[in-house]
């Protein structure tokens with residue numbers, strides 16, 4: 488018999504859309520980026536953009552120390568038959584640019600009937616515009632954002648209802664709350680992922696079940712924090728890894 492705490496299966500409530508009018512102040516705490524190590528049967532690393540050969544992508548996953556510690560805390564409440572599989576964490580500005588251009592092209596191909604502006608807006612829903620402007624910082628550039636899924640104890644991905652980075656309405660975190668008959672397993676797995684991460688302080692991006700934030704401006708806008716501890720981080724890259732990073 489597997490014991491899953493009740494709160495891990497509680498429904499995902501309406502998610503707060505961050506207000507762009509809320510402009511908290513960035514007070515960079517200079518917390519270092521930590522290179523995440525795989526923990527057998529619990530935490531798996533799968534740097535997806537590196538596997539997909541995205542230009543400038545890195546083969547390691549880095550997170551702010553506070554984010555890393557929160558993942559470890561979330562693992563303490565995650566039942567032993569599950570694991571987390573990390574796809575992405577800190578994303579160098581160069582990778583953000585590559586990804587944005589790639590998704591823009593993909594959207595153009597899928598929707599030849601749309602105007603440039605419409606294509607731009609759809610792309611923005613799934614990839615943040617590459618920016619290190621304080622109020623516009625792309626979440627992954629801060630080291631305070633993670634993309635992850637739920638795995639079994641051996642690191643096999645479980646059914647979350649869509650693939651990672653799928654660009655449609657089923658990727659919205661609450662989709663199966665409103666359509667439970669479509670996939671009860673995905674509904675349950677999304678709840679476990681969501682509740683374990685929310686419990687330790689993360690917030691989720693409503694359009695992507697896999698994206699969570701802590702300490703960056705997106706997080707601050709969802710929890711009405713006045714102060715943002717994690718601003719943008721610039722990285723110098725070498726051999727598909729971070730050689731040096733610098734706070735700005």
Ligand SMILES: [Zn+2]
Nearest residue numbers: 632633634698
């Ligand atoms: Zn993300």
